[in-house]
Amino acid sequence: MTAPIIRVRDLVKDxxxxxxxxxxxAILRAVNHISFDIRQGTTLGLVGxxxxxxxxxxxxxxxxxxxxxxxxxxxxxxxxxxGGDRALAKVRSKLQxxxxxxxxxxxxxxxxxxxxxxxxDVGGGWTRRDRADRVSELLETVGLPRAVAERFPHEFxxxxxxxxxxxxxxxxxxxxxxxxxxxxxxxxxxxxxIINLLLDLQEKLGLSYLFIAHDLAVVRSxxxxxxxxxxxxxxxxxxxxxxxAAPKHPYTEALLEAVPRPxxxxxxxxxxxxxxxxxxNPPPGCAFAARCPKVMEMCRSERPAPRPTGDGHVVACHxx
Amino acid sequence: MAAPLxxxxxxxxxxxxxxxxxxxxxxxxxAVGEGEALGIVGxxxxxxxxxxxxxxxxxxxxTTRMPTGKVMYGGRDLLGLPMRDMRAIRGSEIAxxxxxxxxxxxxxxxxxxxxxESLRLHQGLxxxxxxxxxxxxxxxxxxxxxxxxxxEYPHRLSGGxxxxxxxxxxxxxxxxxxxxxxxxxALDVTIQAQILDLLRDLQAELGMSVILITHDMGVIAxxxxxxxxxxxxxxxxxxxxxxxxxxxxxxxxxxLLAAIPKLDVDVRRxxxxxxxxxxxxxxxxxxxxxxRCPMVQARCRTEAPDLLPAGPERQARCPPRVAALExxx
Amino acid sequence: xxxxxxxxxxxxxxGEAIAARRRFRILRKLLHHRSFxxxxxxxxxxxxxxxxxxxxxxDPNKMAIRFRFRPPQDAYWFGTDQFGRDLFTRTLYGAQLSxxxxxxVAVLSGVIGAAIGVLSAQFRRLDSLLMRIMDALMAAPAIxxxxxxxxxxxxxxxxxxxxxxxxxxPRTARIVRASALVTRELEFIEAARVAGASSLRIxxxxxxxxxxxxLLVQSTFVFAYAILAEAALSFLGIGPPPxxxxxGNIIAEGRSFAVQSWWIMLFPGFAISLAALxxxxxxxxxxxxxxxxxxxxx
Numbered sequence: 001m002t003a004p005i006i007r008v009r010d011l012v013k014d015x016x017x018x019x020x021x022x023x024x025x026a027i028l029r030a031v032n033h034i035s036f037d038i039r040q041g042t043t044l045g046l047v048g049x050x051x052x053x054x055x056x057x058x059x060x061x062x063x064x065x066x067x068x069x070x071x072x073x074x075x076x077x078x079x080x081x082x083g084g085d086r087a088l089a090k091v092r093s094k095l096q097x098x099x100x101x102x103x104x105x106x107x108x109x110x111x112x113x114x115x116x117x118x119x120x121d122v123g124g125g126w127t128r129r130d131r132a133d134r135v136s137e138l139l140e141t142v143g144l145p146r147a148v149a150e151r152f153p154h155e156f157x158x159x160x161x162x163x164x165x166x167x168x169x170x171x172x173x174x175x176x177x178x179x180x181x182x183x184x185x186x187x188x189x190x191x192x193x194i195i196n197l198l199l200d201l202q203e204k205l206g207l208s209y210l211f212i213a214h215d216l217a218v219v220r221s222x223x224x225x226x227x228x229x230x231x232x233x234x235x236x237x238x239x240x241x242x243x244x245a246a247p248k249h250p251y252t253e254a255l256l257e258a259v260p261r262p263x264x265x266x267x268x269x270x271x272x273x274x275x276x277x278x279x280x281n282p283p284p285g286c287a288f289a290a291r292c293p294k295v296m297e298m299c300r301s302e303r304p305a306p307r308p309t310g311d312g313h314v315v316a317c318h319x320x
Numbered sequence: 321m322a323a324p325l326x327x328x329x330x331x332x333x334x335x336x337x338x339x340x341x342x343x344x345x346x347x348x349x350x351a352v353g354e355g356e357a358l359g360i361v362g363x364x365x366x367x368x369x370x371x372x373x374x375x376x377x378x379x380x381x382x383t384t385r386m387p388t389g390k391v392m393y394g395g396r397d398l399l400g401l402p403m404r405d406m407r408a409i410r411g412s413e414i415a416x417x418x419x420x421x422x423x424x425x426x427x428x429x430x431x432x433x434x435x436x437e438s439l440r441l442h443q444g445l446x447x448x449x450x451x452x453x454x455x456x457x458x459x460x461x462x463x464x465x466x467x468x469x470x471x472e473y474p475h476r477l478s479g480g481x482x483x484x485x486x487x488x489x490x491x492x493x494x495x496x497x498x499x500x501x502x503x504x505x506a507l508d509v510t511i512q513a514q515i516l517d518l519l520r521d522l523q524a525e526l527g528m529s530v531i532l533i534t535h536d537m538g539v540i541a542x543x544x545x546x547x548x549x550x551x552x553x554x555x556x557x558x559x560x561x562x563x564x565x566x567x568x569x570x571x572x573x574x575x576l577l578a579a580i581p582k583l584d585v586d587v588r589r590x591x592x593x594x595x596x597x598x599x600x601x602x603x604x605x606x607x608x609x610x611x612r613c614p615m616v617q618a619r620c621r622t623e624a625p626d627l628l629p630a631g632p633e634r635q636a637r638c639p640p641r642v643a644a645l646e647x648x649x
Numbered sequence: 650x651x652x653x654x655x656x657x658x659x660x661x662x663x664g665e666a667i668a669a670r671r672r673f674r675i676l677r678k679l680l681h682h683r684s685f686x687x688x689x690x691x692x693x694x695x696x697x698x699x700x701x702x703x704x705x706x707x708d709p710n711k712m713a714i715r716f717r718f719r720p721p722q723d724a725y726w727f728g729t730d731q732f733g734r735d736l737f738t739r740t741l742y743g744a745q746l747s748x749x750x751x752x753x754v755a756v757l758s759g760v761i762g763a764a765i766g767v768l769s770a771q772f773r774r775l776d777s778l779l780m781r782i783m784d785a786l787m788a789a790p791a792i793x794x795x796x797x798x799x800x801x802x803x804x805x806x807x808x809x810x811x812x813x814x815x816x817x818x819p820r821t822a823r824i825v826r827a828s829a830l831v832t833r834e835l836e837f838i839e840a841a842r843v844a845g846a847s848s849l850r851i852x853x854x855x856x857x858x859x860x861x862x863x864l865l866v867q868s869t870f871v872f873a874y875a876i877l878a879e880a881a882l883s884f885l886g887i888g889p890p891p892x893x894x895x896x897g898n899i900i901a902e903g904r905s906f907a908v909q910s911w912w913i914m915l916f917p918g919f920a921i922s923l924a925a926l927x928x929x930x931x932x933x934x935x936x937x938x939x940x941x942x943x944x945x946x947x
Contacts, residue, residue, distance in 0.1 A: 104836040
């Protein structure tokens, strides 16, 4: 098996939330000791509902947000801890990010060509000719005509704008792209086009992805491995086939059960009760204990550590 | 079907935009029976939300025109009613819930006030009675600790809770028809499942009809008995839910079902519908779907197809497919 | 791959049509906006009057004591003042000076205010410091501030401009800062940071261009305020030094004769009101057209 290009160990991110009434700021633990690897040429699907910490994780990985503790290794460089900034600068051109909101992810005052060339312009040193050629090349790669470069983003639909965002991400030939809910804001008929585009690019350019989504079906269509997050913790990880066929964590089971299928004959079991817990004052023990149908005494007091159960499957649950 | 509770006949809605007049809803008809769950499914620009808003005349204004159509309810055309009668119907006989629970509740009023508003207005209840009824309603929508929650402000509730409050406000006066416009789109999957279960149970308990509008085919399959598919302002297919999924007639329905990412099987590449949804101001000759249709014929580009009957409770706006069905039969 | 390319093609046809129409949308909307057009015409007329002042062939400073205090008549459209100078010509030349002051103040406070605004939005620690300074400046009414500064700097045109600019910088800075704070939360800023963009690039390539709408609108209002304030400063003797005609100066000089020779104060006063009104209407129109326009159409 190829060595992982992305290594995350025991990652923690705390946000300090100032409370209105004075007093010390509360600590919001958005990412709670998570670890995972991503191998070259594969896609890790990161799944979770709101408050799961998946978007924060994505941003931590590319250095958009500083880490509270833990280790992130990208292409052999450790970008956390001492000397992290320098390490990040070295590998920055290999990383990129695709955003969720097609309307907010492009500067409305910049022409499409300039938006796409931003990574090039920031680094500098390209001739005008080379820059223009690269922009045309990128547009063609994502299936858009060259003339698009002279227009402004608001002249295009959501799906087209996402393609532009992807073109921008490819500008400096990255090896790894974090895709944060790239199709959630698109119509169904457009989602398939963009997913197919991402898959094609992965094959053609040997890319690796961290694909963040809340939609399990979308993740199934693109991921190699899947990791499930709940309230900041990574509760289960497995290769795709294993996770969907035989999920182990009760939350993953509940999540899979809750998704409506386009099959009128399907009878869904009663929905999981309760609410996603507030990560502002997390209760001790397992974050899922309050809603878990298989909860045991120890779940409420002891946080379960992730344990491998064979076949590349890792679960953080006292049942295993 | 017995006499429908609500019937929309040949509704057309046009808006004035910077680029000229656009037709958001193009000669749309639908009917909902008593206690029935009708699903309207479509993507952006399909006109599904505008159709729903038109039933309660919620978007009429200087930039809106409704050149054709009637909305028949209780023997009267809602589009022609004086505002005072319309207001008497809104909230008490026909109610509506919306997509975004964050902005649908007034942040400076307590839950009790907001639920009570409808009760005081339509049933003339006094404050104390209205408050008691509000607590009952919160229990009905399964909000735990209702007696305490009723005095809270919306910002202290989660998205799922706020949606339940919206539902409580909507059903406060036991409406005959509930229109739900993408009620679960902004919610997490596990919460969505709870809300759908709740809506289904309420529908059974109160004998309410429900029009559920969504872009999610899975939600439709779970909830609706009959489905109407809309594309670019027109109805392209209606069918009982089983038939729609098992034997869709319109190529757009086909395309949509194929393009949905599948949760239960691995697919190498999702068959995507080529092209994109037409601009609302664009004028397309012939069938609106023809630029993207994989089985397009010459006449599809020139003749605008009618909605043709294709069996009991079935219609489809695709003459070649309907004809093929008849031949097969 | 072919799938993705092919799938785009039909969409472009409608895209072409849309783009062509949208390019001049703002312009057409402005042309249809009544207030804007009225304001625009007024301002245009004033600017033309200022530029064409030399065409009268009359020297605005030429005194003719024999013809002083003439009321408006055929030879002297706006009458003459206490030195027999032709008020019509003086008012036209006054337009040059007053409009120039208005423009300079608007541009100066715009540029400096915008810089402070984006700096505050980008650097949170600098934000507290800068905003407290702005608050301090705003604590005094702009006109008093200008008077104080003007008195300190001496009665010259450029000190008037500096004093007024300083007085209006805080408001502009706040508006640009507000816009930049909103822009900062948008994802394209994150995209720029992922690409390694420096704070400088983010401020001037991303935050500032997206603040031009509110900035432009605010500048038109500052222009109007500045013209009015110049009149007040001249009234108090710290405006542009006489005999150079500015509207404020003319009014100031005419106040001793307000009752008998009312025309001395009337016409420049009217000019000031008209200019301020014109600019305000222009600004209102711009704001109406630009604000909803900036909202992205889904």
